[in-house]
Amino acid sequence: MTGLEDLDTPAVIVDLAVVEANIARMADRARARSVRLRPHAKTHKIPELGRLQLAAGACGLSLAKPSEARVFADAGFDDLFVAYPVVGKERLLLELADRVRLAVGVDSEPGARALARAFHAAHRRLDVLLKVDVGFHRVGVTPQAAPALARLVAELPGLRLRGVFTHAGHAYAAPDAAGVAAVGHDEAAILCGVAAELRGMGLGIEEVSVGSTPTAFHALTVPGVTECRPGNYVYHDASQVALGTCRLEDCALTVLATVVSVPAPDRAVVDAGSKTLSSDPLRPRPGGHGSLTGYRSRIARLSEEHGVIEVCPGERFEVGQRVRVLPNHACVVSNLHDRVHALRDGRVEAVWKVAARGCVT
Amino acid sequence: MTGLEDLDTPAVIVDLAVVEANIARMADRARARSVRLRPHAKTHKIPELGRLQLAAGACGLSLAKPSEARVFADAGFDDLFVAYPVVGKERLLLELADRVRLAVGVDSEPGARALARAFHAAHRRLDVLLKVDVGFHRVGVTPQAAPALARLVAELPGLRLRGVFTHAGHAYAAPDAAGVAAVGHDEAAILCGVAAELRGMGLGIEEVSVGSTPTAFHALTVPGVTECRPGNYVYHDASQVALGTCRLEDCALTVLATVVSVPAPDRAVVDAGSKTLSSDPLRPRPGGHGSLTGYRSRIARLSEEHGVIEVCPGERFEVGQRVRVLPNHACVVSNLHDRVHALRDGRVEAVWKVAARGCVT
Numbered sequence: 271m272t273g274l275e276d277l278d279t280p281a282v283i284v285d286l287a288v289v290e291a292n293i294a295r296m297a298d299r300a301r302a303r304s305v306r307l308r309p310h311a312k313t314h315k316i317p318e319l320g321r322l323q324l325a326a327g328a329c330g331l332s333l334a335k336p337s338e339a340r341v342f343a344d345a346g347f348d349d350l351f352v353a354y355p356v357v358g359k360e361r362l363l364l365e366l367a368d369r370v371r372l373a374v375g376v377d378s379e380p381g382a383r384a385l386a387r388a389f390h391a392a393h394r395r396l397d398v399l400l401k402v403d404v405g406f407h408r409v410g411v412t413p414q415a416a417p418a419l420a421r422l423v424a425e426l427p428g429l430r431l432r433g434v435f436t437h438a439g440h441a442y443a444a445p446d447a448a449g450v451a452a453v454g455h456d457e458a459a460i461l462c463g464v465a466a467e468l469r470g471m472g473l474g475i476e477e478v479s480v481g482s483t484p485t486a487f488h489a490l491t492v493p494g495v496t497e498c499r500p501g502n503y504v505y506h507d508a509s510q511v512a513l514g515t516c517r518l519e520d521c522a523l524t525v526l527a528t529v530v531s532v533p534a535p536d537r538a539v540v541d542a543g544s545k546t547l548s549s550d551p552l553r554p555r556p557g558g559h560g561s562l563t564g565y566r567s568r569i570a571r572l573s574e575e576h577g578v579i580e581v582c583p584g585e586r587f588e589v590g591q592r593v594r595v596l597p598n599h600a601c602v603v604s605n606l607h608d609r610v611h612a613l614r615d616g617r618v619e620a621v622w623k624v625a626a627r628g629c630v631t
Numbered sequence: 632m633t634g635l636e637d638l639d640t641p642a643v644i645v646d647l648a649v650v651e652a653n654i655a656r657m658a659d660r661a662r663a664r665s666v667r668l669r670p671h672a673k674t675h676k677i678p679e680l681g682r683l684q685l686a687a688g689a690c691g692l693s694l695a696k697p698s699e700a701r702v703f704a705d706a707g708f709d710d711l712f713v714a715y716p717v718v719g720k721e722r723l724l725l726e727l728a729d730r731v732r733l734a735v736g737v738d739s740e741p742g743a744r745a746l747a748r749a750f751h752a753a754h755r756r757l758d759v760l761l762k763v764d765v766g767f768h769r770v771g772v773t774p775q776a777a778p779a780l781a782r783l784v785a786e787l788p789g790l791r792l793r794g795v796f797t798h799a800g801h802a803y804a805a806p807d808a809a810g811v812a813a814v815g816h817d818e819a820a821i822l823c824g825v826a827a828e829l830r831g832m833g834l835g836i837e838e839v840s841v842g843s844t845p846t847a848f849h850a851l852t853v854p855g856v857t858e859c860r861p862g863n864y865v866y867h868d869a870s871q872v873a874l875g876t877c878r879l880e881d882c883a884l885t886v887l888a889t890v891v892s893v894p895a896p897d898r899a900v901v902d903a904g905s906k907t908l909s910s911d912p913l914r915p916r917p918g919g920h921g922s923l924t925g926y927r928s929r930i931a932r933l934s935e936e937h938g939v940i941e942v943c944p945g946e947r948f949e950v951g952q953r954v955r956v957l958p959n960h961a962c963v964v965s966n967l968h969d970r971v972h973a974l975r976d977g978r979v980e981a982v983w984k985v986a987a988r989g990c991v992t
Contacts, residue, residue, distance in 0.1 A: 278992040380950040409892040530718040531770040549910040589741040631639040
């Protein structure tokens with residue numbers, strides 16, 4: 271079996287024991303509250319990991335884009351939710367709906383009408399969930415505007431309103447763990463309120479679905495939530511540690527890198543730059559571009575193929591030495607690489623293709 | 632032939648007429664000064680574009696990593712410089728050196744000794760160029776330390792010191808075009824000074840090689856420079872426009888995106904996020920994550936699959952509408968995608984595979 275010493279660097283390493291514990295912990299929490307878990311596979315984009323999530327009790331997967339969903343449909347997954355206001359991909363959605371139990375997000379009248387037209391013309395019905403903005407102010411209708419759009423969607427031939435969903439991405443800007451918890455509770459409470467109002471209008475709302483790794487544990491506890499869609503929890507990353515979502519030892523994804531230059535006592539350079547680690551900042555507050563296992567020193571700046579370590583007093587790096595980098599944001603790191611190396615007891619147990627890497631359409 | 636309207640979004644579009652003009656302009660400037668042009672292919676990672684650069688007079692290509700060089704060697708390129716302090720990739724370098732005229736960068740004694748050991752043991756000699764730090768403070772030896780390392784390299788069996796090289800990446804932080812020009816002149820002057828000192832020691836320095844698109848035109852004019860290695864110029868991007876390196880109409884790479892949501896009068900969202908545009912900031916000063924052809928409105932923030940447009944007063948976007956996004960940094964955008972669409976007269980003339988995408992080792 272291959273060991274870390276045999277790998278060319280930079281290489282993405284996934285600690286299997288940590289991944290398995292992360293998957294089990296989230297599955298247990300959802301099960302304890304009788305909430306369906308539909309992990310967001312955009313984090314890993316790897317069918318083998320999706321299968322571990324299903325084996326632990328997930329009801330299906332969430333995806334961000336139809337082309338990602340196609341990769342998972344091809345790999346045999348049969349219950350997929352594209353948690354995105356899909357526009358202009360009707361042909362692919364029709365093809366997917368023939369093969370899997372499919373749902374997609376909707377947040378606008380033109381978007382809903384385009385989906386309805388295509389599915390009605392094909393004598394089919396597409397399940398949709400209405401996206402509600404609970405404060406992130408990215409996509410989604412306001413809670414106030416939800417009833418009118420829900421009514422329209424429910425009446426359009428070709429569509430079936432399965433439920434409502436949200437993503438409280440503003441949790442990533444919360445000042446501390448208490449702030450994250452508050453966002454999670456608010457997210458679920460607002461969404462449950464919308465669901466109650468829609469039911470009061472006679473609309474059948476089966477699914478009340480919340481998202482995001484930081485808010486998941488908190489939103490799950492709100493009665494009325496039926497589904498939750500965390501993604502990042504499978505790997506975690508330095509931002510989740512900073513947000514208080516997990517401990518350092520819960521981070522499964524690291525990058526093995528080689529020190530290629532030590533040009534000055536306070537500077538060392540590794541062969542992992544923004545094409546390996548991405549330029550995503552540490553959240554909630556900027557703090558470099560990657561911490562190093564066993565060191566206080568951090569990667570302070572990135573070029574495309576260079577990570578420049580600001581060496582702390584008392585620490586020292588040598589050319590040729592290998593280090594493990596904990597990235598700021600695991601989801602974008604895995605999307606930069608064709609494969610990840612699954613490690614157990616220091617040996618590479620499997621090399622997984624990031625099958626949906628680059629599936630942005 | 633396919634038109635833009637037939638493409639799924641987001642899609643990377645390369646305007647062929649602009650690319651050809653960019654390639655010709657840089658080639659003409661280098662030729663006028665009798666300086667060899669060795670474009671850095673890390674920007675495009677596409678053999679078809681490398682061939683256009685060679686056809687315009689380039690002497691060969693620069694690459695950042697050995698695995699990138701392997702892709703171009705496989706595609707028939709025979710003169711490659713890996714402009715990077717390569718450490719721990721001796722086996723691949725030996726294989727490449729059998730197939731192409733190869734050189735690699737070196738900036739440390741341990742790095743030089745490892746290369747020398749491998750090539751000497753194989754009864755081969757590897758051409759190396761000494762990297763000199765001219766103020767970017769990333770990798771490279773200081774001009775003061777260059778003579779000692781150059782002497783060591785020249786004496787190591789298994790290596791041949793071909794020359795010296797630099798990259799003035801600090802030009803990207805210059806306050807204005809005059810600042811960029813000053814960095815370019817300094818870069819070349821310092822490097823020529825080092826070359827003169829090494830020649831004075833009896834070392835044969837054939838190549839005095841400078842880099843970077845912003846500094847290229849300026850560094851070229853300094854007598855003594857023999858080679859120049861700009862990369863980004865083939866596409867340009869919003870940062871080059873902001874730096875004064877090129878005009879807006881010299882930008883060849885854009886991203887075709889679809890407006891998927893217009894949740895508020897001041898907000899519209901496209902289907903291109905950080906997994907399409909990268910999170911790289913605009914340089915030299917931050918300024919959003921992409922400008923839109925024909926609009927003052929810009930992409931103000933990114934999620935992985937969402938680009939959130941801050942809509943300027945008087946402008947308006949509609950769900951389903953397509954827009955062209957000019958990214959902050961073209962080199963990292965092309966590395967996120969499997970293919971680019973080469974456009975001429977509004978039609979897709981070719982679809983090029985980004986053959987060296989993800990080649991970070």
